[in-house]
Amino acid sequence: MEEITIKDIARMCGVGVSTVSRAINNHPDISPETKEMILSVIKENSYIPNNSARNLKRTDAKSIAVLVKGMTNPFFSAMIKVMEAEIKKKHYSLVLHRVEMNEDEVDVALELIKEKRLRGIIFLGGYFSHSEEKLKMLHVPFILSTVGCPPGNMSRELYSSVSVDDAKESGRIVQYLIDQGHRDIAILAAETEDASIGRLRLEGYMQTLEKNGIPLRDELICSMNPDIEFYSLENGYEVTKDLLRRGVRCSAIFAISDLLAIGACRAILESGKRIPQDYAVAGFDGIEMGRYYTPSVTTVRQPVEKLAEGTVSLLFEIINGGTAHQHLVYESEFLERESTKAR
Numbered sequence: 001m002e003e004i005t006i007k008d009i010a011r012m013c014g015v016g017v018s019t020v021s022r023a024i025n026n027h028p029d030i031s032p033e034t035k036e037m038i039l040s041v042i043k044e045n046s047y048i049p050n051n052s053a054r055n056l057k058r059t060d061a062k063s064i065a066v067l068v069k070g071m072t073n074p075f076f077s078a079m080i081k082v083m084e085a086e087i088k089k090k091h092y093s094l095v096l097h098r099v100e101m102n103e104d105e106v107d108v109a110l111e112l113i114k115e116k117r118l119r120g121i122i123f124l125g126g127y128f129s130h131s132e133e134k135l136k137m138l139h140v141p142f143i144l145s146t147v148g149c150p151p152g153n154m155s156r157e158l159y160s161s162v163s164v165d166d167a168k169e170s171g172r173i174v175q176y177l178i179d180q181g182h183r184d185i186a187i188l189a190a191e192t193e194d195a196s197i198g199r200l201r202l203e204g205y206m207q208t209l210e211k212n213g214i215p216l217r218d219e220l221i222c223s224m225n226p227d228i229e230f231y232s233l234e235n236g237y238e239v240t241k242d243l244l245r246r247g248v249r250c251s252a253i254f255a256i257s258d259l260l261a262i263g264a265c266r267a268i269l270e271s272g273k274r275i276p277q278d279y280a281v282a283g284f285d286g287i288e289m290g291r292y293y294t295p296s297v298t299t300v301r302q303p304v305e306k307l308a309e310g311t312v313s314l315l316f317e318i319i320n321g322g323t324a325h326q327h328l329v330y331e332s333e334f335l336e337r338e339s340t341k342a343r
Contacts, residue, residue: 006047012041019034020038062117064312066094066121067099067105067108067122068097069101070231072232074259074289075286076124076125076146078304079307082309083312086313090312104130105123110138121143123142126196135158142160143314145161145163145311146163146164147197157324157325161327162328164332166201167204169332170200171205171211172332173284173299173300174208176282178212184249184250184252185214186250187253187254188253188264189221189224190224198224198256220248220250222242222243232259233259236262236264238267240264255284262293265281268281276338280340280341281340283297284300286304298335301332303333
């Protein structure tokens with residue numbers, strides 16, 4: 001479940017944040033009934049006010065926070081399940097907190113450290129683009145898990161990471177499509193200013209086209225709609241509808257996530273076209289939904305279990321002072337399915 005904030009308590013109680021604050025601080029300017037109701041909701045939801053958390057001894061900390069960008073992504077849901085099991089084996093608890101796409105994950109982490117007794121932090125999803133000065137404000141060990149970090153953005157000695165090689169795996173899919181006879185390959189990509197895995201997967205696409213002597217066509221680079229949740233079924237659907245409406249010449253679509261790919265499939269089928277006869281479609285991640293969709297989606301499966309277990313294991317090694325920072329890279333598994341075929 002997501003981390004409860006004072007705003008959430010206020011919304012549940014149907015009162016303002018200031019009223020919740022008065023109840024917490026035993027302020028006289030609040031009715032006994034309202035105060036009792038608010039404190040009851042606080043207790044039921046295990047909410048720890050900032051001022052209470054500051055008085056707790058850090059030496060008693062037994063919690064690991066997982067900060068997630070992209071909470072609705074089934075890929076992350078599978079990782080969180082494994083992480084929670086691994087953290088429980090260490091007799092620690094998991095604090096799960098959603099980070100919105102427009103939020104600064106370090107600022108969120110710093111605020112969470114004030115409220116919870118944390119021994120470690122896992123940043124899951126999204127991207128990292130912060131100064132070394134800001135990172136040094138995090139006095140709790142942390143890991144970047146599946147998080148894109150642009151080369152040269154910050155010293156690799158300041159953090160640890162666990163991921164796949166997103167550019168390499170993206171290039172692997174594009175090369176597969178080229179080998180099947182496709183030269184006009186569209187990509188459902190992140191926005192151009194994206195500094196995350198989206199950028200890395202786009203780079204893999206561009207590098208593979210260049211390696212094969214295929215000119216890069218700007219009209220085939222279809223950025224996600226910023227007004228729709230990123231990496232979602234709806235975004236893939238709407239962006240592909242626009243691609244088809246524009247009549248851009250292409251025979252294959254590579255989506256940088258399986259959810260985008262499934263949304264693209266829906267748009268293609270609604271247009272009266274066939275998959276893979278008219279358009280081949282390939283995704284990235286290997287979520288279960290892609291296996292059971294019709295047609296099943298060709299993709300690369302990220303090793304969920306290894307990524308999650310490796311993240312937790314490495315974090316506890318750092319917490320226990322047994323290792324320097326490391327950057328673990330795992331191989332993905334290529335899955336050829338019904339959404340692609342040779343031309």
